[in-house]
Amino acid sequence: MTTIERIELFHVAVPLTAPFYPSWIPGYPQTESRFTLLKMTTKDGVEGFAAGNAFENEREGLGSLLGPYLIGMDPTDIPRVRQLLREASFLGWHNPWIEAACWDIKGKIEGKPVYQLLNPDLPDPVTAARVYASSGSIKPIGKRKEYLDRIREMGFSAVKLRVHDFDIREDIAVVEAARRHVGDVFVIGVDANQGWRVTLIDDAPTWDLERATDFGKACEDFGVRWLEEPLDMHAYDDLAELRRRMSTLKIAGCELNAGWHEARIFIEKGSFDIYQPDATFCGGLDTSREIFRACMERGLEFTPHTWTNGIGLIVNLHAFAAYPERRLLEYPFEPPGWVPEGRDAILEEPIGVSSEGTIAIPQEPGLGLRIGRKRLRRFGRRFYRMNTVKLAVNTIRKKGLRTALELKKKKQARAQSGG
Ligand SMILES: [Mg+2]
Known part of the structure; x- marks a missing residue:
């Protein structure tokens, strides 16, 4: 079993070569392609990516919700991923796009393209x-x-x-x-x-x-x-x-x-x-x-x-x-x-x-996304980064050492039991 060790979120804004007028937003000149990019990394270094369409930088605060939800979970357990994203949505953040990053990781681990x-x-x-x-x-x-x-x-x-x-x-x-x-x-x-x-x-x-x-x-x-x-x-x-x-x-x-x-x-x-x-x-x-x-x-x-x-x-x-x-x-x-x-x-x-x-159709394991690292640096701005250590420090600060250790134990047991 693997778990999520780190998550990163980026605002991506790519300038368009000319204004684009989408028929579904009459009169609106779209000048950039904008989305939130999620990068998840497992404790074994497997990376998964997903993108959620964005209007501006409206997901600025999303990381503080997602971090505690996603870090430490098993990304290959898709029913569990769905359940966690559903729970996070009760607070008003509906982010189904994130799930694709878990399929990306699952495919890489199993050595199969996601469609298979x-x-x-x-x-x-x-x-x-x-x-x-x-x-x-x-x-x-x-x-x-x-x-x-x-x-x-x-x-x-x-x-x-x-x-x-x-x-x-x-x-x-x-x-x-x-x-x-x-x-x-x-x-x-x-x-x-x-x-x-x-x-x-x-x-x-x-x-x-x-x-x-x-x-x-x-x-x-x-x-x-x-x-x-x-x-x-x-x-x-x-x-x-x-x-x-x-x-x-x-x-x-x-x-x-x-x-x-x-x-x-x-x-x-x-x-x-x-x-x-x-x-x-x-x-x-x-x-x-x-x-x-x-x-x-x-x-x-x-x-x-x-x-x-x-x-x-x-x-x-x-x-x-x-x-x-x-x-x-x-x-x-x-x-x-x-x-x-x-x-x-x-x-x-x-x-x-x-x-x-x-x-x-990409045949490599996972989604087969080839994210250009230089391109991400050029068009993206990382606005959130969290890993297990930082999350643990945050939890100790807020809940105290004893409670933080209890929570950690429970989270590990939960991930190992597959649900
Ligand atoms: Mg349509």
């Missing part, structure tokens, strides 16, 4: 994932046509468009223009970003079942394969009704829903054809596995949301690789602002797309 741990029944190594170009902004049709030409040249055979206009005719015009431009064979998906509306800068339209139905029917006319998040993330019944009303269009969602208990409602009600839980938001890779097992049993599609940063893309790539019926995975790409160089800047190399429209 998630699904040991896969017959062969899964080396590549077919990806679709996921656009991220609302753009004039002329600019979108340039984008479509570019991704086709790169090797993509599928795209996801964004629509976010108050006028449905504008939204339909985007789909129609794209279909006419790329011809009949190219796969098109559309994301309405209605699941978790953000109105920080500009207001955003709110779709109801009728608007989603009208738009969905138009999508069917233009051979769109799937419509993503056409209604609120908790509109379980209306999503199910929308799905019943469609004949060829698939309904997708569940990207930021909170864990299995919400995914289960969608599944029971029949809300989606395609499930897209993001392990960094939805409860961790263990939750992704719970959801994909349910999808496997019912013949539903599973393809995680990946739009955070290069680390989030790789974490979710492992969940995707573990699913036997793989189709298309999201590859976030919206030049000039959101390109692999910025998105993956903390990695030694950006995640590139092959001329066949695929990305490589």
Whole structure:
């Protein structure tokens, strides 16, 4: 058994080459890719990494909560990790993204890539994932046509468009223009970003079942394969009704829903054809596995949301690789602002797309993240560092020597008993 000896937290901010305007935050110019990076080190020196999307430096105080929770625990005991993260969330910090670092360590110790741990029944190594170009902004049709030409040249055979206009005719015009431009064979998906509306800068339209139905029917006319998040993330019944009303269009969602208990409602009600839980938001890779097992049993599609940063893309790539019926995975790409160089800047190399429209699945033990140490120094600022000795000193100061020793004994016994 191993235990966590040290944890470190970094604010990472990578300047983008140009401002990026995400369709899901209308009017907001994003100028940096920001996230919190967690580095965990075991007593044997095995390192695990995870990243949680951030707006600014809002996780400044997270370490003082996480340190006592995580130091001394067995990172390979995933049910225990989940339980501890759940307990920490009772104080208002919901941080499921952290769990990926434990899978990273578990894979390194067991000598297997994480996707094989998630699904040991896969017959062969899964080396590549077919990806679709996921656009991220609302753009004039002329600019979108340039984008479509570019991704086709790169090797993509599928795209996801964004629509976010108050006028449905504008939204339909985007789909129609794209279909006419790329011809009949190219796969098109559309994301309405209605699941978790953000109105920080500009207001955003709110779709109801009728608007989603009208738009969905138009999508069917233009051979769109799937419509993503056409209604609120908790509109379980209306999503199910929308799905019943469609004949060829698939309904997708569940990207930021909170864990299995919400995914289960969608599944029971029949809300989606395609499930897209993001392990960094939805409860961790263990939750992704719970959801994909349910999808496997019912013949539903599973393809995680990946739009955070290069680390989030790789974490979710492992969940995707573990699913036997793989189709298309999201590859976030919206030049000039959101390109692999910025998105993956903390990695030694950006995640590139092959001329066949695929990305490589890491085969090395763990997540296969190659964190560039120089890059981390350049873009990251460490704001928390804690190890067993420092934690012990803190505990002695606050609780007294006798109580600190008792707590240490209990923690060790607990870790050794596996729970
Ligand atoms: Mg989406």
